[in-house]
Amino acid sequence: MLIILANEDKPKDENHIDHIVCSEIPDQDQFPQLYECVRRHMIHGPCGTLNPHSPCMEDGICSKQFPKEFQNDTLPNKDGYPRYRRRDTGITMTIGKYAVDNRWIVPYNPYLLMKYNAHINVEICATVKTHLDARYVRAPEAAWRLFEFPLHDKSRVVIRLAVHLPNQQPVYFAEGNEREALERAATKDTTLTAWFKLNAKNPDARQYLYDDIPQHFVFERNGTWKHRLLGENVVCRMYSVSPSDVERYHLRLLLLYTPDACSSDGLKTVDGQVCQTFMEAAKRRDLLRDDTEYERCMSEVVIFQMSQQLRTLSCVILLYCNPTKPVDLWNSFKAHMAEDFMQQVDGETTEAMAYYAIDAKLKEQGRSCSDFSIPSPTSIPYSFESKTINKEEELRIGQEMYAMLNQEQR
Incomplete structure (x- = not known):
């Protein structure tokens, strides 16, 4: 993925580059989570003399030019890429039976690495000239670019709507941060719980079904629905639910046909009576088909x-x-x-x-x-039928059959 930054956001010097890209092993005591992410995802190989049979080896040389050289400071661009700082700090990691240092670290961004906990190689590319020179631009594309027509467009925004039972919304967290994730989830509404609150506060919103609400309201980062001011080109999708997940399946079914619910109990209310389950409410609304x-x-x-x-x-x-x-x-x-x-x-x-x-x-x-x-x-x-096996009898039969084998069969 090539991301071109605005001029004011582009890294101006080596210090800016060091704030974005790192090629060193972090201190395990100070950054234990980052240290573990680097150990799992950002070690190259090892290859070369340590492991000459590594897939990256071509004619006895690493195709990715590892191990790199130690250097105390980030150096200016070379072939479009800077040479990142790799200090000889003495910090090593053990990968299998090999000890590796900063020379084996694939460049990474600490924030992205910890956020996604996956291999994400991040580098600064000073020029895309080599990228453009390597492409064959045909006449239709050349004309399109000369006339400055848009290269891509997005006609609709896809909004995904949560479908979960009361107090059973999914909570995502990194290992070790369970408590913080639960506290954060307890104070932030999902699209569904925010829809209930919107209906309770705004009578005008009650005319819309749950999957129609994004056409008239915008779900903001603070977990609330606000009136949409610009554009209605949105596609709304509720997450699919298997019929074997009985209650959640019938909750989704009710959401498709009930426009004015102000709570989960309101969704289960039929003719003034609160049903015990979403399935019962769907049956009383005649939403269930036969077999x-x-x-x-x-x-x-x-x-x-x-x-x-x-x-x-x-x-x-x-x-x-x-x-x-x-x-x-x-x-x-x-x-x-x-x-x-x-x-x-x-x-x-x-x-x-x-x-x-x-x-x-x-x-x-x-x-x-x-x-x-x-x-x-x-x-x-x-x-x-379940058969009871007589182990002693089966052993005796097996020994008799084995004794009947000739020398070659044994």
């Missing part, structure tokens, strides 16, 4: 796919789609899901085998048929 879509889907699979694929699909629907009546789906399609077992056993046992095949797939995801109130069969097919 017709899932039935149509499985009916189509019955025609074009085998029983095994139908059982897999039923597991997906149970795990991720939260059907309202899973038992009815089972009763409607259990005969089709058991068809590939019919050549092995009789009719009643085939359904039991289909049941246990589905149950085994669900258990791989930490669920079971009983979680969906699907009744277990009265008979357990042989292939799914």
Whole structure:
């Protein structure tokens, strides 16, 4: 990523460069978090004589010119890049079995490195002439640039709206800063909680749905919605929620159709009565559909796919789609899901085998048929019975079979 700064913001001398880019190991006692980030992400190699098989080695030389030389001060530009300060401070880090010093540090910005806790190489580029000379500019682009037409544009701003249960908003923090992150989250509203407060204070805002509010209001950095003064070219998106996350899924559903809620309880209020759950409120508002879509889907699979694929699909629907009546789906399609077992056993046992095949797939995801109130069969097919293994008997049989092997087989 190439970022071109305004003239007043460009680094004017070596001191400015040293404030932006660092190529040294920080003091572990004074900056323990930065020290750990540098150790994890900003060490090159090692390569060269320490590790001649490193991927960066070409003809016995590091393609990135590591290790660099020690130098007490940042030097002026060389080939478009300054030579950063790398003092011989005596501070080293142990990477594997190698000890590395400032000569092996990839240039970084301390703020960005600690903020993202990832490898971010930051350098000062004094000129982009070599970058431009390396490109082949064709006639259409040349004409476009000569006429000074815009090279890129953004027609819409995408606003993402939070969807979370009361007091369950996500909190992001760096390891060791949990308390500060919780205190900060407790005092700052999300887009959802700020929307509740906006409706409580501003009656005019109650005419808008949650996903329409960014077209008329702006969410500011202090966590409040303010009246939009310029432009309405925004695209609003609520975060998607899996139907298996039952309460949050129905919260999102209510937000799509309820314009005037002033709190989470207000969102659950239907005909003056506060419902116990968001799911109950959605049902009373007639927002929930039946399982017709899932039935149509499985009916189509019955025609074009085998029983095994139908059982897999039923597991997906149970795990991720939260059907309202899973038992009815089972009763409607259990005969089709058991068809590939019919050549092995009789009719009643085939359904039991289909049941246990589905149950085994669900258990791989930490669920079971009983979680969906699907009744277990009265008979357990042989292939799914739990067998007690007699270890002594199996050992005796194994030793007898081993004794029957010839010399080459052993």
